[in-house]
Amino acid sequence: MCFEKCARCIGIALIPxxxxxVVADILLYFPNGETKYAEKDQLTTLVWFFEGIVGAGILMILPIVVFIGLKDNDCCGCCGNQDxxxxxxxxxxxxxxxxxxxxxxxxxxxxxLGLSQGPYCLTELGWQYPFNSTNGRYLTNYTSWSExxxxxxxxxWNTTLFSILLVVSGVEIILCFVQLISGLVGGIVESCCHCQEIVRCNDIEVNVYEVQE
Known part of the structure; x- marks a missing residue:
């Protein structure tokens, strides 16, 4: 049915x-391609939350596999009944x-939170979060970035990568929500169709029995 095809399309779309x-999150550990800041722990603490690697990356493997394989999955026939x-x-x-x-x-x-907090960087006052108290207003105040x-x-670097993660995770939420609704509707429709088939089969059996009598 179209519900399984929709799930497969969503699963394929989740792969890239x-x-x-994952790639965007990994790049956050290496500003300008340099490894020394990660080695010296001079990165924003939010980077160590692995939000892109785990949250929007590894945890998406299960939905991807299930959604793509949904067309051929019948839960082992559910006690022998494929429908x-x-x-x-x-x-x-x-x-x-x-x-x-x-x-x-x-x-x-x-x-x-990463966009709101801003990066951890070296300023005239030393290593700190110079934009932490701006509530994200620094994002449009480009002259302040020179601090x-x-x-x-x-x-x-941080703004671009955190923005990518924000957009990507937002799209993933939407796609998973679409499948959530599709799964609910599809499960109910499949169940109703199965019940109708049982009723029709019972009616046929009754009619055959009456004819035989």
């Missing part, structure tokens, strides 16, 4: 998003969608 989130199994599989995808939304939501929240002297262009 999950890969992009009932399809309904169970669709409803099970709802739980998986919730897991995906939780992981993407975690990434979304941490990324938003960070090291790592070079760290504001641009």
């Amino acid at each position: 998003l999950a890969v992009l989130s 009932c199994g399809k309904s169970c599989a669709m409803l099970a995808s709802v739980l998986v969608a919730l897991i995906g939304m939780a992981g993407a939501g975690y990434c979304f929240i941490v990324s938003a 960070c002297t090291e790592p070079k262009h760290v504001v641009t």
Whole structure:
């Protein structure tokens, strides 16, 4: 049915998003491609929350696998009944969608906090969070970015990568939510269709029995 095809499309769409989130998160550890800041622990603490690697990346593996394989999954026939199994599989995808939304939501929240807090960098007063008290207003005040002297262009680096993670996780939440609704509707429809088939079969059996009499 179209519900399984929709789930497969969502699963395929989640693959590049999950890969992009992992790559973006890894790059946050190496401002300008340099490793010394990670070695000296001179990065924003939010980087160590692994929001892109775990939240929007690894946790997306389960939804991706389940959504793509949903078309061929019938929960082992659900006690030997294939139609009932399809309904169970669709409803099970709802739980998986919730897991995906939780992981993407975690990434979304941490990324938003990362943008609001700003980078940890070297200023005239030493290593600190110079934009922590601006509530994100520094994002549009480009002249203030020069306060960070090291790592070079760290504001641009962090802002770009956290923005990518924010957008990617937001899209993942939307896709998983769509599958959540689709799974609920699909599970109910599959179940109703199965019940109708049982009723029709029972009616046929009754008619045959009456004819035989």
